[in-house]
Every structure is written in C-alpha cells, then in structure tokens.
Amino acid sequence: MSKEIKKPGNFTVHATDGNARRGTLVTAHGDIQTPVYMPVGTQGAVKAVSPRDLREIGSQIILGNTYHLYLRPGDELIARRGGLHKFANWDRPILTDSGGFQVFSLESIRKITEQGVEFRSYIDGSKHFFSPEKVISIQNNIGSDIMMVLDECVGYGNDRDYTAKSLELTTRWARRCREAYPAGSGDQLMFGIIQGGFHKDLREVSLEQLSEIPFEGYAIGGLSVGEPIPDMYDILQHIGPKLPFEKPRYLMGVGTPLDILEGIANGVDMFDCVLPTRNARNGTLYTSLGKVNIKRAQYREDDSPLDPNCDCYTCRNFSKSYLRHLYTAKELLSSQLNSIHNLRFFLKLTEQAREAIENGTFADLRKKYEAVYEAVTR
C-alpha cells in the first residue's frame, strides 16, 4: 500500500452491496474495518471488561466520553499521563464523543448561548462551560483518534422552529471546532454531527451546511432519543445514503442488532451503543437464537451454553445454569461474563456484515437476524 493510504483519515470503500459499504478507515492507532461496532468506555473503561478481554473479542476501537473524562479524572490529568491510550492501556483507536449529548440529555441545569453551553457537574454540582473550542481542546488532551464536534442534541418532540435554529447553531459550532483544529493539523480526526431532528428537510439543510466543512467523517446525531422506531428509520433511510460517499459515516448511540443492520443497509459505517454492556449487567443477553433473560427459572438447570454459535470465553466455558446462578447471587463475575458475551455478539454482527457485503449477501444476513429479533420487544 502507498503511504497516502496509511494517512490518518483516509477512508477506502472496498465493496458495496446496495447502500451498504465495506470500508477501511486509517487512524493513528491502526486501521478500522467497517462496518464496525465500538464498545463504549464512557469513563475510560468499558464497564466490567478488561482491555485484554476487549482485544480477545475483536474490539477494533472503543469510545470515551469527553463530558465524563473532563469532569473525572480531568483531561489535563489524562494529558499528563500521556493521553487516554496510555492511561487506560488501550493501544487501538479511541473515539471520543464531544459531550454534547450528555450535556443536553443529563438532568443538569444548562444554559445555551452562541458562545457555548453552561452546565453543572453530575458529580458535585459545580458549574462548567463547554465552547466548541473547549471540547476540542479537551479531546486534544485526551488524545483520541476521532474527535466529535460540539453539537446541540435536540430531543424528540421539539418543534420545527426550534430544531431549525438549533441546527444552525450546531453548524456554527462545528465550524469553530474545525477552525480550532484545522484538517491535517495533526493525527486526530474530526467528525461533524448532522442534526435536524425528525424533519427530513432540516436534516438535509444540516448535511449541506456541514458538508462544506472539511471533516474526516460525518455522524448522524439526535436519533435514539426516545422516538418510535419507525421515525428513527424514516430519518435514517432518508439521510444515511445522502452522506458524503467518500467519508466514514457514524450513527451515534444506535442501537439494537436490527437497528445496526438498518443503519448498515443505509450506508452507515460506524456504531456505538451502551445496550450490550448495560443489558449484560441487567441479565439481558443477545444470542444467535434471540434474547435471553438469564434470570428466568427456565435456565435454572440448563447446561447448554448461552449461545451455541458464539466463540466467546463465556460461551466456551459456562452454562446458562451457572450464568443464572451468578446473576441471582449478585456475583460480580456475572457482569463480567455477560458483558464479554454481549459485546462479542455485537462485534460479530458487524464482522458478519463486513463479510456479507463483500459477498453481496447482506440482505440474507439481515433476514437471518430479522427472523430471530423481529418479534422481540425492543
């Protein structure tokens, strides 16, 4: 491969199948094969899973959160440690969410101005201010491979006028983010975030405005914020395929296995979601045969593995009966084993999607998952 191809930010689409794409994104900490699911390590650690286990199950990249890491342990402390990769002992790529979603979704008192957003810490109630420049500076300190711009994440049910004004603010903030760290000024990439709520025309306006700013990738924000699934899919189907073809596309905070497949079908390359780890801790497990609620009495004496088609440590070594016991007995090992499995399930889903796109069989893969998950309560 030429040197050009290995430059952070380079993105190659190797194959397509309908709107679905099979690509490679180059980052300073290695290549990412897409479509990709990214485990969430909000506070600089994926809950209950060690970096060693994350590698073993095939995690290519993990997320960190600007909002949380800024508040604790502090981005400057992380910078003094040599960055988040070194601090958390993770030498593969890291993406940091900008904190916009957290500031706007958490129950913190907040005040939005043109300049930025004032909010209170969820830890001690102290006052803080995020400007576009500030969140980029924080992400510089963290040293993530992919930085996200500061955006206003508009919740479901906001009116058209508010949403239209808000997306313009998001565009102005996006421009300031890019100006704070111009394209090519370092090894870190920056993605813009398309807003516009549940109005297709506003989504197009946001996309058009952001496309003029030279980001290394584009994200769809403001979905999975409490809306009915059809509304989410409607926006996804409308805007997904319209995003710049030659750049990686990231659907933020989505979703279930079927949501991810819907995203891939509409041209999305990157996904993150806390469902696998959160559900793991609640005993809800994803398998190739459907969802398993490990608490249920039916598993009390079930000697079979959680998922006969899974290659993870949990499925290779423990029975449903034992996993049920660990959950019931509130053993910490329960969260660990369940999280390893659920993450592996999501990682394997995108592995299979990559293979299917290469083979032109993505529709078959979707049907396979739909047959198992369609009927399941989301």
Next chain:
Amino acid sequence: MSKEIKKPGNFTVHATDGNARRGTLVTAHGDIQTPVYMPVGTQGAVKAVSPRDLREIGSQIILGNTYHLYLRPGDELIARRGGLHKFANWDRPILTDSGGFQVFSLESIRKITEQGVEFRSYIDGSKHFFSPEKVISIQNNIGSDIMMVLDECVGYGNDRDYTAKSLELTTRWARRCREAYPAGSGDQLMFGIIQGGFHKDLREVSLEQLSEIPFEGYAIGGLSVGEPIPDMYDILQHIGPKLPFEKPRYLMGVGTPLDILEGIANGVDMFDCVLPTRNARNGTLYTSLGKVNIKRAQYREDDSPLDPNCDCYTCRNFSKSYLRHLYTAKELLSSQLNSIHNLRFFLKLTEQAREAIENGTFADLRKKYEAVYEAVTR
C-alpha cells in the same frame, strides 16, 4: 512416583525449616503444593475474578461454602450439573467449608441440639437443619476434594464451661461426619476441626479427641473471630506444632500476610481468607512495599505500577493513577483489577514461603514482610 503417592489424601512433607513445612497434598483434581493460600469462592465464584484469571495468578485450589451453596443454587442442583468443578468451570481442587462458621456467625436465628443445628436462611428467612450427616451429604453433592466436618464455632469471649462442652459436641459431630463417609470410601477427603476457644488445655483436649478419628487433615477453627492478635497467636503457637505431623494442617479464615507467616512458622500448611478480595473491592491493596489505599489523593498522578515487584496483569499494565480513577469512578473494572492483584500477592506470599522453607531461609522471608507490614494497622 509410585501409585501410592498419587492416592487422594496422601501428604508428603519434603522439607522443614523450624516448624514450617514444605509439602504436597494429593487430591482427585491434582496435587497441592503447601504452604498454600486458597482464594475464597463462597457462592461458587471468586468475587470479580474469572477461573481463567485465577489460573493465571497461580491459584492451586479454591474454596466454596457449603452453607451458601446449599441455600443457593442448592447442592442437588449442583450434583445434577456434575458437581461444582464442572458447574463453575474449575478443574483444580476445591475445598468446601462445612457451613458451621456461617451458621454460628451470621445473624440467623439458630437452635443447637445434639442432633444438629437449626437456622434460618439469610436469603428468605426459611428454616433449615444441618446435621453432621447432612453437611457431608451436601459436600458429596458439591463434589469438593476436601470436605470439612460440621463444628460449633465458639466466638471470642465465651466462658470455659461453654467452650468445654461445645468442643465435646464438635467431637461427636466430627465422628458422625466420618462415619457418614468413612476414610477411603471415595476420592473426597475430610478434615476435622479443632475447637477449644482461647483455652490452651481445651485446645489440647479437642486435638486429642479428633486425632483418634482418621481424618485426612486437621484444621484449627475458631480463630480470627474478633480476638486481639496476641490471643490468636498464643493459641496458634501452642497448638499448631502439636497437630499430627503427617497430615495437612489448615488454619481456617486467617488472615493478614503476617498472620499467614505466623501460621506457617507454627506448622500450618493451608490458609483461606476473604481479606484480599474484600479489601480489593474497598480499595485496600497489598504490595511488597506495604498497604496502599488506592483512594488517596497522593496517587492521583502516580504513573508507577501498584507494586513494582508484582507480575500480575494489573501491575504489568496499569498505573496507580488509573486504578485510583477506576475506584473513584466506581467502575466494575476496579474490583476486577484490584482483586487479581491482591490474590496474586497472597498466592505469591505462599510461593515465596515454599521456596524459603526449601532453602532454610523462612526466618529471613518473615523478617522481610515484618519490616513492611509490622507497623501497618491490621
């Protein structure tokens, strides 16, 4: 080696250094090199540590608890799974405590008769009855390599008369346990438990009575029950070296690193204690340089490993600064990494003791640990 040596229950003392012994105990699931520290897996899982990690840090044997496993998930359920080894995916030896200590120390309503002890479940308050025969039957179902007899564990501060009568009951119960599973009737071993409180002469009476019953090993019970350390050491020094030389000796539920070294110095071969895992979850970590309270602000920016002399996953890969962050942020990974380290510290302590006894340098080893731990609050 001859076949005889490989028979479960066979115990060989290879070397001595003062009263300290370096031995090998044969069990159906492999040999145990003594002195040995045994991680505690009360409910069939060592808290926050996977079997894979337990193997990696050199755990030769783990504990399970008869009382807890009988109540949940139930010993018959475990038997139907093929025993605890298979259920918990642990193919090395397992020792099960009889539940005597739990029945007598937990705040359950209990009634002792000659026949046994009635108690209430800590889970749902339901009534249960343990007889000597019953606890052996439970341990048969669990399939542990080493079973413990049912004993009455007399707390600190009970009077001489009560203690004297109690040890006689413990002896009668011990005899009934052995009769329920005569020596050599299977691959499981059975250890008697010496009681007698803090009266040296009563300890001798208990030892004399139990020595007449052919157990494969002898344990010292009723220590570390709230007494001042000098009282514990007084009994340990008096009775430890008097236990049958040719059988393995087990000091139950003890203790700190210095307690374990004191035990070894007085001829004890086996130890279990929840301190390493419990303290790990509370952020108190044992290192070759002394105790570390990882919460402390002094570690906020400390890039050094927790213990520069430790070879565990935690110490090889993470800084004190990161461990402090995980603890402060209440990340589940904190318990996992801390537990791996603390267990490794205790396992290494007994590894070093084995080597020192072989080399006749056990006194030097003790001095090394005393220099670091003597001044530390216990």
